[in-house]
Amino acid sequence: MDAKSYNVCVQDWADALFRFACKCTGNEEDARDIVQSSFETLWQKKENVPSEKGKAFLFQVAYNQSVDMYRKKSRVQLTDTLKSNENVKPSHPDLKRILERALAKLDEQARALILLKDYEGYKYEEIAQITGLNDTQVKVYLHRARKTMKDYLISVEKII
Amino acid sequence: MITIQNYEEYLMLFIDDELDAVAVAELMDFLADHPELKKELEIYQKTKLHVEEAAGFVNKEQLLKKQGIVLDFRRWLLYGAAAGIALLIGFNVLRWRNNPTVTSTTEPSSVAQKKAPAVIPSISEIQQKKAPVFPAPAPTSPPASTPSTLSLAKNKSLHPVSSKPTPVNPLSQSTQAPQNPVTPENKELPIAQTAEPPVTPVTQDPPVQPEHPVTTEKQTSKKKGLFAKLHFSSEKKDGFNHLKNTVEEKVETVKNINESLKNTSFGFKIGDKELLVINL
Numbered sequence: 001m002d003a004k005s006y007n008v009c010v011q012d013w014a015d016a017l018f019r020f021a022c023k024c025t026g027n028e029e030d031a032r033d034i035v036q037s038s039f040e041t042l043w044q045k046k047e048n049v050p051s052e053k054g055k056a057f058l059f060q061v062a063y064n065q066s067v068d069m070y071r072k073k074s075r076v077q078l079t080d081t082l083k084s085n086e087n088v089k090p091s092h093p094d095l096k097r098i099l100e101r102a103l104a105k106l107d108e109q110a111r112a113l114i115l116l117k118d119y120e121g122y123k124y125e126e127i128a129q130i131t132g133l134n135d136t137q138v139k140v141y142l143h144r145a146r147k148t149m150k151d152y153l154i155s156v157e158k159i160i
Numbered sequence: 161m162i163t164i165q166n167y168e169e170y171l172m173l174f175i176d177d178e179l180d181a182v183a184v185a186e187l188m189d190f191l192a193d194h195p196e197l198k199k200e201l202e203i204y205q206k207t208k209l210h211v212e213e214a215a216g217f218v219n220k221e222q223l224l225k226k227q228g229i230v231l232d233f234r235r236w237l238l239y240g241a242a243a244g245i246a247l248l249i250g251f252n253v254l255r256w257r258n259n260p261t262v263t264s265t266t267e268p269s270s271v272a273q274k275k276a277p278a279v280i281p282s283i284s285e286i287q288q289k290k291a292p293v294f295p296a297p298a299p300t301s302p303p304a305s306t307p308s309t310l311s312l313a314k315n316k317s318l319h320p321v322s323s324k325p326t327p328v329n330p331l332s333q334s335t336q337a338p339q340n341p342v343t344p345e346n347k348e349l350p351i352a353q354t355a356e357p358p359v360t361p362v363t364q365d366p367p368v369q370p371e372h373p374v375t376t377e378k379q380t381s382k383k384k385g386l387f388a389k390l391h392f393s394s395e396k397k398d399g400f401n402h403l404k405n406t407v408e409e410k411v412e413t414v415k416n417i418n419e420s421l422k423n424t425s426f427g428f429k430i431g432d433k434e435l436l437v438i439n440l
Binding site for chain 2: 003006007010015017018019032035036039043099115117118119123124142146147149150154
């Protein structure tokens with residue numbers, strides 16, 4: 001990859017990477033840091049990354065950093081906030097908010113898999129390459145995550 | 161084949177867009193046979209996230225890189241530093257070869273500066289105190305028949321160190337005193353006497369030795385008289401001798417260095433690469 005291809009990657013994938021990191025970390029500041037760090041890593045290793053693999057490389061770096069950052073943070077605090085959010089019944093709950101809460105209930109790995117699948121449209125094989133899992137693991141973890149989200153949606157609809 | 165046991169997996173594969181057209185058609189047929197499962201499919205479809213186009217990374221310009229040749233600056237920095245050191249040393253060596261006394265005089269001067277309080281101030285003090293002694297070379301310059309005022313003016317111009325002209329006369333008298341006794345005429349023209357000392361003693365006293373021995377004797381006696389009047393202490397003489405010896409030693413070492421440098425060469429290497437060789 002040369003500088004031109006790198007700049008094309010920046011123009012094409014910076015926004016998507018930022019959205020992915022935002023959803024993974026739940027924090028825009030952290031997401032911005034992750035995006036900058038991911039592109040810096042790509043620039044440093046551009047000699048070893050083909051142009052067509054640039055996007056996958058970026059999301060791989062962002063995924064690893066998001067998981068590390070998420071694990072560093074206190075999971076207890078996040079669970080508490082989720083519980084407190086559940087107790088507050090929104091006056092006009094929409095599907096987007098419910099889905100965000102459902103996404104927040106997932107662990108960091110399942111959330112990243114869902115984001116890679118839904119936001120970026122990656123196939124199982126590509127997700128496996130990014131996350132370092134195999135195809136079967138990706139499929140199983142994704143289905144488990146979908147089922148969790150479906151159950152949450154059903155429970156919320158019952159409450160409403 | 162899709163059954164009631166594995167239909168959920170097919171539903172999720174359908175949501176994830178991982179089914180081919182044949183499998184999709186098979187799933188649709190299965191759902192048509194089991195309409196109660198369509199509700200479950202709708203809920204799974206709701207779990208699919210949709211891209212929020214509004215959110216985006218703001219500072220893309222910061223991430224962009226300039227295109228062009230990227231130099232390995234660290235390597236160039238290394239070469240630049242080596243070349244700079246080589247130029248500095250080469251320049252100093254060339255300058256030293258052109259003017260070897262630059263380096264040789266630095267050390268003796270420092271030595272002399274260290275010894276200076278013992279020697280040099282004493283000389284300056286002596287010059288200030290004994291300034292009238294230096295009229296000794298005065299007799300060579302003015303002619304014998306010049307008026308006293310003119311000789312006095314010349315004496316002033318020749319010896320600007322002495323601020324007062326009056327001390328000149330007694331000293332010149334004192335130096336001339338053993339050979340040319342003071343007469344009333346001499347008292348009238350005291351400075352003119354200092355201008356013509358070689359003539360009068362020879363004419364007045366024939367049996368005296370020829371002129372050259374006389375003059376050498378006079379010079380030595382003048383020198384002796386000069387040093388005698390300076391009243392050097394033994395410590396100051398030692399200081400003069402020490403300074404003289406030090407300077408001579410330094411000059412000798414510089415000569416030796418100059419000789420040895422003719423067969424010397426400087427080389428600069430980084431790793432196995434020989435960058436520069438200077439033959440002197």
